[in-house]
């Protein structure tokens with residue numbers, strides 16, 4: 167009993183890592199989640215992929231002390247219950263922790279994917295040694311996880327960390343969660359693409375018009391156009407950055423973190439999004455709450471969720 171398995175279950179990709187007793191990842195298998203085929207199929211697929219990953223590193227199930235698995239919420243890590251994640255169709259109150267424990271014979275601990283990313287960065291990445299930190303990722307959606315007083319903060323029912331769904335603009339654009347004006351509906355890659363398409367549908371003069379292919383312009387098109395000096399693209403990023411700053415300012419006043427790890431594809435726009443973000447963050451938080459605060463990129467790259475899942479398994483045994 168000396169190894170661990172970390173799993174990152176996303177709507178499109180399923181990743182399984184086998185790690186040694188110290189948490190060093192020895193092998194990783196990445197496959198399509200096949201989410202459209204529903205929970206029973208996905209669970210079979212997870213179990214098969216675990217066995218393939220173990221075979222690849224020449225281990226058996228008996229050598230594994232615990233499994234950690236991160237997936238999109240809402241879920242309750244304490245009970246192992248997955249409610250109904252938006253990008254896992256057909257899932258509704260699935261006791262995934264219990265099912266995987268029974269099917270594999272290995273104790274399984276599940277947690278929100280963004281929380282495990284935060285946990286991974288805290289244990290092995292840019293957040294090492296911190297007592298109070300936030301991890302925020304801004305890409306298609308906005309995810310966040312919090313380490314407070316030196317531990318992962320999960321809330322009473324496991325739902326804590328939904329920074330993307332705090333309301334920034336009452337009555338604003340419709341969010342994927344069903345509410346209006348959430349941070350995610352104003353500052354995510356999806357929101358940036360929507361604002362750009364709205365501008366194109368109007369009369370604005372912009373190089374974003376007439377791009378070929380479905381679902382364009384997208385957030386990447388906006389980044390590129392903004393870097394070329396397109397005024398409409400710049401305005402879109404300015405609005406998104408301003409909304410993001412209000413969200414981060416709220417976070418800072420509420421939790422007074424010493425560190426925010428801020429990453430995700432949207433942040434690749436650099437100063438075009440950071441400058442308005444910093445200005446509105448300053449205007450929406452107290453100087454005292456920002457004292458000593460550092461905002462830096464995460465360190466662990468695309469496998470952060472897997473590393474976090476391995477560390478979560480190690481932490482629970």
Ligand SMILES: [Zn+2]
Nearest residue numbers: 331341343348
């Ligand atoms: Zn929302």
